Structure formats: structure tokens, C-alpha cells
């Protein structure tokens with residue numbers, strides 16, 4: 001048995017162990033209190049109440065140990081309560097918890113920016129600014145891009161997810177549950193098709209051949225290049241279905257943006273921090289964005305987000321034009337420094353690639369035996385299967401939900417996603433052990449067999 005030790009908590013046995021039904025009685029009781037006190041608008045993938053987590057497991061209030069294929073949506077990539085995160089946070093929280101960087105600064109904020117400038121794609125001179133959430137980072141990237149270019153239009157994609165604030169709701173594609181009834185939305189946001197090989201008319205080869213021309217042609221005809229401040233794209237779309245564009249698409253889009261003075265903004269909030277087997281997904285093809293937004297995996301679970309980009313673009317904004325009370329909170333910065341050190345020290349890009357090497361062949365094998373699996377895709381530890389009616393591309397959200405429920409009942413946390421709700425996505429912590437990973441895949445396989 002592997003033991004995952006943490007400074008802050010007890011070593012958690014790295015095993016699945018169910019002692020009650022899921023959710024058990026203690027979680028069900030907490031759920032009743034939750035229903036009486038917490039707004040209905042917040043939902044849960046699985047209502048087990050967590051008491052501890054580490055490595056690849058979550059422990060719930062009933063003492064069940066569940067396998068984690070979600071990482072709190074790609075956040076705890078270094079593991080929960082990762083040792084260096086706990087040490088740094090503990091030290092920082094005892095020294096000071098907040099000054100507001102706009103009132104009096106502190107070294108941790110500067111150090112995180114130095115690290116981001118160093119590890120993000122491109123060797124050019126960079127600057128960073130820190131915020132609290134991914135949506136806030138995307139909002140600020142757009143503010144900066146508009147200010148720097150003097151242009152207003154922002155181009156986003158079908159299936160995009162950029163957050164839940166007003167501007168980012170406008171940028172997010174999917175109506176239900178993210179936008180329905182929450183308008184009016186911010187203006188000057190234009191949506192174009194995504195290079196989605198599985199669903200491109202004519203299929204993956206046509207997608208690789210045409211997507212860039214179709215999309216840039218649409219921007220030309222419907223928006224006009226000279227009006228566009230920025231194109232914002234997730235290098236692998238997350239919430240929209242783990243959509244991987246064809247090789248060369250991102251590089252071609254970045255080149256086209258450069259030709260037209262349009263900023264290329266990579267939203268790497270989900271793909272960043274070693275998730276896809278590189279530090280950032282853009283690294284895979286050597287794409288260098290003008291601005292990059294990061295959050296999720298940045299700080300081992302503490303709320304932190306960033307915009308990093310070309311110094312001349314970032315510094316176009318006047319002093320006082322960017323900020324926020326909590327942005328770059330010192331405790332979150334300490335956590336980020338611990339997390340970034342962990343990614344490097346434990347070579348977690350290699351760990352992510354290793355996870356992909358275990359998962360992809362197993363999932364492709366399942367796809368051969370279970371024709372509801374229409375597509376297997378992803379990179380590193382960001383992997384998904386798209387569920388369809390066999391022999392078609394017609395989405396089957398109902399079967400997807402049934403597979404997810406069967407996994408949950410057997411102690412495996414999996415998440416769904418996709419515009420049509422028919423994608424099962426897998427985002428295990430990068431520190432998960434191979435045995436636990438294989439056991440999780442077996443639970444998934446049983447769930448498909450039981451459909």
C-alpha cells in the first residue's frame with residue numbers, strides 16, 4: 001500500500017475503501033443541513049462531504065475512501081494538502097494574512113509573478129498580475145487587451161468556457177446552466193466555430209484542412225480584423241468537452257492574429273500547470289500567446305489566478321487600472337510557490353504524460369468493446385470520452401449520466417462536461433499512483449459493461 005504523507009494531516013492510505021453506500025448516512029445528514037442553508041443554485045457532482053484528501057483519494061464523513069479522477073476540476077494537480085503547499089501556507093498564515101497588494105506590497109506576490117514570467121511560454125520580457133479566480137483573470141486579460149490595442153471586439157469559440165461573471169458569461173458558449181436567465185450580457189463578444197475534429201462537417205481530416213480558413217474567414221466577414229482586440233481560446237477546451245483542435249490549428253491562429261495586430265490570448269486556466277504533460281498546453285506545439293490566463297492548478301487549491309503576458313501589453317495599462325482587494329493574497333501566493341516548486345521537483349509534466357499513457361490505451365480498448373464511446377481524446381492527464389448513440393455522432397447525455405452515477409456508487413469520482421452533456425472527463429491528481437489509476441479505470445469499464 002502506498003502511503004501519502006502530509007505535514008498537516010495524517011497519512012492517507014492510497015486505496016479505495018467503501019464502508020457505506022454512497023452517499024452514506026453522515027453525508028446525507030449534512031446534505032439536509034446544506035439544503036436548508038445553502039442556495040439551490042450551487043450543485044454537486046456527488047454529495048459526499050469530505051473530511052480529508054491527499055494523493056489520489058478523498059475521505060468522506062462516513063469514512064469512505066474514494067478515488068479522485070476530478071482534482072476539484074483540475075485544481076489539486078499537486079495533490080490535496082501537498083507537503084510544500086502546507087509548509088509554505090502554514091508559515092505565511094502565521095506571519096501575516098493580508099495587507100492588500102495595492103496598499104503595501106510583499107515579496108510573495110512578486111515571487112509568484114517572477115515564476116509565472118519564467119514558466120509560461122516564450123522567452124520574451126513579461127509581466128504578470130494576480131487575481132482571485134479564473135473568471136477574474138479572463139476579465140482582466142480582456143481589459144488589458146482592449147486598453148493596449150485601442151480595439152473593442154473579442155472573438156471566442158463555440159463550446160468555450162471562460163467563467164460565470166458578466167463578461168465571461170458572454171464569452172462562455174453554453175446556455176444551461178451558465179447563462180440562462182442571467183442576461184443581458186456584455187457586448188462586443190463574437191463567437192466563431194471551434195476546430196472540433198469529431199463534430200466538424202466532413203470529419204477530422206476536413207477539420208484539419210479547413211478549420212483555420214473557415215474561422216478566420218468568418219472573423220473577417222462578420223467582425224473585421226481591425227476591430228478585434230483579442231482572440232481568446234482554450235488550447236484544449238475544458239468544460240466544453242475536452243476538445244483538442246488539430247495539430248497546427250493553434251499555431252496558425254496565433255500567426256493570423258499577429259498579422260492583423262490581434263492579441264492571441266490562451267485561456268490555460270484548466271490546461272495549465274502540467275495537466276496536459278507540458279507546463280502549459282501551448283508548449284506542446286511551441287505556440288507563444290501574447291497573454292495567458294492561469295488559475296485552477298496554480299496554488300494547490302487556494303484561490304489564485306493570473307494574467308501573464310508581453311511586458312509592453314501588460315504595462316499599457318495606467319497605474320491603478322488593475323487590481324482588487326484580495327488579488328494575490330499572501331497565503332495564496334505562498335501556496336502557489338509551494339505548488340510550483342512541487343510541479344518541478346516531482347517532475348509532474350512527466351507524471352501527467354505517464355497518466356495519459358496508462359489511460360488512453362485502456363479507454364481506446366473500451367471504445368472498441370463499447371460502441372457508445374464515440375471518441376477518446378485528450379493529452380496527458382486531461383482525458384475524455386465522448387458518449388454517443390452507437391454508430392452515430394448523436395450525443396447521449398443520458399448514458400453519460402448513468403456511467404457517471406455507476407462510477408460514483410463504486411467510489412470513483414468522475415466529472416462530465418460538454419455542450420451536450422455527453423462527455424466523461426478525467427482529471428486525476430498528477431500524484432495519483434498507477435494502481436489507483438488502474439483500479440479507477442476498471443470501475444469505469446464495469447460501468448460501461450453495466451449500461
Ligand SMILES: *Cc1c(COP(=O)(O)O)cnc(C)c1O
Pocket residue numbers: 132133134135136138161162163164234238239267268269270271295296
Ligand atoms: C474554470 C475555468 C474558468 C473560470 O475559472 P473560475 O476560477 O471558476 O472563475 C475560466 N476558463 C477556463 C478554461 C476554465 O476551465
